Amino acid sequence: MLMAVKNQARCTFLAIKYGIVKEMLNRVSFITNITFMILNNASMLIQWIVLYSLKDNIGGYTFKEIMLLWGLAASTYGFSHAFFYSSFKLSDTINKGKLDAFIVQPKNVLLNAITTHVSSSAFGDLIFGYLMVFIYGFSFKLFFLFTFFTITGGLIIVAFAIILGSLAFFMDSSELIADNGNNLIVHFATYPDGIFKGFVKLILFTIVPVGIANYIPLQVLINFDIVKFLIVLSLTIFFISLACLIFKLGLKKYSSTNLMSARI
Amino acid sequence: MTAIKVENLSKTFKVKVKDKGLKGSIKSIFKPKYKEIKAVKDISFEVEKGEIIAFIGPNGAGKSTTIKMLTGILFADEGNVEVLGISPNKERKKLAYEIGTVFGQKEQLWMHLTPYDNFKFFGAIYDIPNSVAEKRIENLKMLFELEEFMDTPVRNLSLGQRIRCEIVASLIHEPKVLFLDEPTIGLDPVVKENIRALIKRMNKELKTTIFLTSHDVGDIEKLCKRVIIINHGRIVLDDSMEHLKYNYLNKKIIEVKMKEKVNLEDEPGITILKDKGYNLKIEVDTKDKNVADVIKLLDPDKIIDINISNIPLENIISDIYKNEEK
Incomplete structure (x- = not known):
């Protein structure tokens, strides 16, 4: 069992490594993508500077805390897209029969299928996230917690993408639903939860799990709370398990295709 | 083993499955139809x-x-x-x-x-x-x-x-x-x-x-x-x-170059595939006529060149497909 986990980890590591190698083939494009993503994220903060010049507190957060929120939103997005970019293309992978290559290999189909591509610009998001930590006020505790929540939040985003992508097993033309759902979680992550009330807030903590990926972790980063920390950890495990289960059920319905395809 | x-x-x-055109597409949104393909x-x-x-x-x-x-x-x-x-x-x-x-x-x-x-x-x-x-x-x-x-x-x-x-x-x-x-x-x-x-x-x-x-x-x-x-x-x-x-190679293809024109129409077991005057390509069904008889019919003295070959496997397989469809 331990050996199997070790071997799977070796494959996943190699797949991600080769994905990064591919992105780095064009050095200029790699560096430009990262730099522009950092600038792009920074430009988004301008609207908040304007808003905070009018008001000291929005949705219960100060400007510094909003910067941390943006940092976490960027780093969770960056983590998920940097290492598991293919999970956001899962519908396409399923619809075009590209899972065949992974099914005939003696490894975890899902993990192999979601680690074939790397997004270079997502590294820019990750860097931006940590820049925000330094601006907010660096401490080892904050750094550790931020890294921890970057991983849990990133994994929740990936799990959500897998659930949406797996719809392709059960229905036609599900790509649009998956794309919209994935955009939804990213957009909501950049607003403070205090501005949402009632039903919308309920949705954001359940169906679109941005609350678990970003809102609760942000509260823990600002004021550490062990209960909330454990809730995030438990719900991350829950969402990953749910995504794996739905994918596994869907795999039984996989119909493949004979479309010409290449692993590019 | x-x-x-x-x-x-x-x-x-x-x-x-959906009916033709835009109407069919709209209809299929509200009432999708499926067919089973075995x-x-x-x-x-x-x-x-x-x-x-x-x-x-x-x-x-x-x-x-x-x-x-x-x-x-x-x-x-x-x-x-x-x-x-x-x-x-x-x-x-x-x-x-x-x-x-x-x-x-x-x-x-x-x-x-x-x-x-x-x-x-x-x-x-x-x-x-x-x-x-x-x-x-x-x-x-x-x-x-x-x-x-x-x-x-x-x-x-x-x-x-x-x-x-x-x-x-x-x-x-x-x-x-x-x-x-x-x-x-x-x-x-x-x-x-x-x-x-x-x-x-x-x-x-x-x-x-x-x-x-x-x-x-x-x-x-x-x-x-x-x-x-x-x-x-x-x-x-x-x-x-x-x-x-x-079992399926009971047919032979004969390509022959003749000194004179020869008429093989209406001969049982022979199908003319190509007739270009002195050059002839025929298919012989060996169940009805053996190859030696065909050569006799052609007259060996008048043959300049001859090539006898099996039917391509491709044709055999396509015949099997067609027979199955019938």
């Missing part, structure tokens, strides 16, 4: 260890669906499949260590990596220690003559070189059964010939069981000793290559 055992295997796909209907066969078998049929016959059920890609609706005694759906990972697959239409290699890096990656996929993987890569590199382009990214290789690399990648874990789904698709005749020679050598040296689907009659004729023909999801023929030729 049985390598592949298939019993009463069936697979049905549910496909959405891709594979109750097929059974066995393949012995070390055998090279051709599994052929026209487009949409059910070849790829069957191969995908044998490799664990698709779940069967009914029936039982065992490859080396392992159920592809129940023990997918266990089976994957024992089989190799090459899908001519789908590439498994990473395009931006060199063949060497790809093979190393496949070595990791199959948990092969680095030192063992290196040795195998070295052996396969010699066997498949890959030295020249081992350090060239796959995307820069020719199609033939790429297919050779695909086959090597599927052999890195020394599979006992190799599934080849149209491995020579799109290749030129010289490369096809090379690939066939390599497959034959692999079967001989490594005793690999080979399950081959192809539309190329050359692949079948030159590689396989047994043929299974599938059409409309059913097996229409399961016979040795020798029997297939013996």
